Amino acid sequence: QVQLVESGGGLVQAGGSLRLSCAASGLAFSTNAMGWFRRAPGKEREFVAAITWSGGSTYYTDSVNGRFTISRDNAENTVYLQMNSLKPEDTAVYYCAARNYCCYISTQEYEYPYWGQGTQVTVSS
Numbered sequence: 737q738v739q740l741v742e743s744g745g746g747l748v749q750a751g752g753s754l755r756l757s758c759a760a761s762g763l764a765f766s767t768n769a770m771g772w773f774r775r776a777p778g779k780e781r782e783f784v785a786a787i788t789w790s791g792g793s794t795y796y797t798d799s800v801n802g803r804f805t806i807s808r809d810n811a812e813n814t815v816y817l818q819m820n821s822l823k824p825e826d827t828a829v830y831y832c833a834a835r836n837y838c839c840y841i842s843t844q845e846y847e848y849p850y851w852g853q854g855t856q857v858t859v860s861s
Contacts, residue, residue: 738762738850740832745855748822752859756817758832758852766810769835771848772817774828774857781831781845785817789838797843800826822859829854 744756756772771786785796785806794806805818815832833848842848 738834740834740850740852742830742832742852742855745830745857747858747860750822750824750859750861752822753818753820754822754857756819756830756832756855756857758815758817760813760815760832760834763834763850765813765834767838769837769839769841770806770808770815771833771835771842772806772815773831773833773845773848774826775831775854776825776828779828783843783845784830786841786843787815788841793841795841795843819857822857824859824861827857827859829856 739761741759769788772784773781774784775781783797787794787806791808803821808815831854832852834850835848
């Protein structure tokens, strides 16, 4: 059974930083491309960042590019999202997701069959 468990969310002031973690089990983690998505209050869930199996390719939505960094540790079956220079508009529930494929970035929710429960990030102004 695949499990993705996010942690690291919380309340932070604008300009601050948080590091989200997603621990994976039940899958061959090093063969899965991974992604982070978020759902802000009253909005649809949206793509944030993704990374291929090796970490060799990453991709970010424009609004976080230059502020967020996705990375992974295949030995620890964990993917991270380092979030710097946080803004109030980054407030959302952040979800980790896994693909059944290694090698291409996807920004589309339907291409991720496995999801975590989410972790709340709140940025105060």
